[in-house]
Amino acid sequence: MVLPQSMRLKGHRCFELLHRYGTRYHSTSMMLRVVKAKPSLLPQPCRTIDTKTCRFAVAISNKVSKKAVVRNKLRRLIHEHLRQRLFFDVAMADSSNVWALLTLKPNSSIKQPITLIQEFDLLLQDAGLLL
Numbered sequence: 556m557v558l559p560q561s562m563r564l565k566g567h568r569c570f571e572l573l574h575r576y577g578t579r580y581h582s583t584s585m586m587l588r589v590v591k592a593k594p595s596l597l598p599q600p601c602r603t604i605d606t607k608t609c610r611f612a613v614a615i616s617n618k619v620s621k622k623a624v625v626r627n628k629l630r631r632l633i634h635e636h637l638r639q640r641l642f643f644d645v646a647m648a649d650s651s652n653v654w655a656l657l658t659l660k661p662n663s664s665i666k667q668p669i670t671l672i673q674e675f676d677l678l679l680q681d682a683g684l685l686l
Contacts, residue, residue: 562610562637562638562641563610564654564655569593572590577656580682582678583662584666584671585657587655587681587682588655588656589654590653590654592610592653609652609654610654610655611655612657613657613658614656614658615630616658616659619660629659632671636675640679
């Protein structure tokens, strides 16, 4: 299961904002950028959807793995964990006014999925998105 459409971050202006003004949180295999949301930067079709939800993007480059199957598997794993956290976990802080971009570093594919999820939770905690 993937993230609902209202949680996906779209549009190049949103990513420019994240890269330019986003606060960075690093771990050994990933980086999380977090910035205060600006719904006016969203593409027009996305503005009609609930703008109060937290929006996330996951970027995995070819340097992580040359195989799209591996990259997509990692992306789906992270999206599913995030969906579980946001909708079924009471430990999430109120992050309704936040946009975030998670990027994996090139050494990520050799780690176990559970290790990636644990690092992701630590980054969310450092960013103040987890209680």
